[in-house]
Amino acid sequence: MEPSKGKRERDVILISDDEDEGTHGNSVLIVDPLAKTALEEKKCEEVVDEECELVVTFCKQANVMPHARYDCTINSFERMECETCSPTGKNADFCNQCYCYICDKLASECQNWTTSSLCHCNAHNKSKFWKDQRDFALAGVLVMFNLELTDIDADLRHGGNLLIRFIQELSVEYNKYLIGERVSPTEHKCLCVSKLPPGQCDICRSQNTKIVYKYSGVFALVTRFLNQAERESPKAAAVMLLGAAREITLHKDPAL
Structure with missing residues (x-):
């Protein structure tokens, strides 16, 4: 029980933190022990709970709190x-x-x-x-580190925000890597009836087209992010490095 400072310590606010399955009712109940009522003047019978040693002399409708x-x-x-x-x-x-x-x-x-x-x-x-x-x-994103909410400070949140942005950018580059690039050879022997010069036969060019997977875009992005982590505070850097490592370990070689 804690006096309410906003009413010169006249009201007593009872806040229940009981989370049992059967708990229902108001979260906050305001009791005014100093209020003079007609019931008090007539000295009505007091309600006493012997188990918790609680004496209730006056009750009123609770204010609705957040x-x-x-x-x-x-x-x-x-x-x-x-x-x-x-x-x-x-x-x-x-x-x-x-x-x-x-x-x-x-x-x-x-x-x-x-x-x-x-x-x-x-x-x-x-x-x-x-x-x-x-x-x-x-x-x-800090939920992946199983941190208590009370342990998350400004540095950890900053590192988490940078990590989220990195994960989004990494997803774009990694998808480009998985799709690959189609590269047509400039020199090849035409096997068609028309016998066109090298590089001019669409049929032969399409048959000889290769898909090349370049990881350079992902590598460049990761390198920039790791360099940025080195300039941040130790807590933020730890979040950034561990998060980046987790994302990279999930990458696969599409050629296989």
Whole structure:
């Protein structure tokens, strides 16, 4: 229990962090122990819980505080493990204090609230699938390093942002490498009836065309990225180097 500084320490805010399966109800309850009410003046019977030694002398309706959508007491919520096709039940409904569990934004600002194949309105903290989605949204590419969210600082995020850009550029160059380049020989003996001069017979040229796979574009990109990593902070450089190594080990020789 912690006094609310905004009301001169008169209100007591009880915040529940209980995440048991059966937990429902308000996330935040404001109790004003100093408020003088008619019930107090008449000295009504006090409610005492002997097990937790809690005495309740006054209660009032809780103020609606910011909360995750699944914890909303105004709109009902149905929990599913990984439903992303469409909103489940009334999960798409929200009050003005509902937050998206994935984006950490107000539900009204979430661009994927009801988007098919995403449906953030169905996200909740009892699902491993949605927890992984949240971790990826908060940690980005750094999720591959199994870092705790509290350990991710500005240097690690900077290295992660540079790594994401590198992965995108590397994907383009690697796809070019896989497709290869078609190279026609300039000199060849024409085997057709027309007996055209070397290089002028389209039929012979197409039959002798070779596909050449050049890794030079990928090599140049990787070299620039590794050189850039050496100029960054140690944490950012570690993320960049480990991420680049992981991507390169997945490359294959298309000729084989």
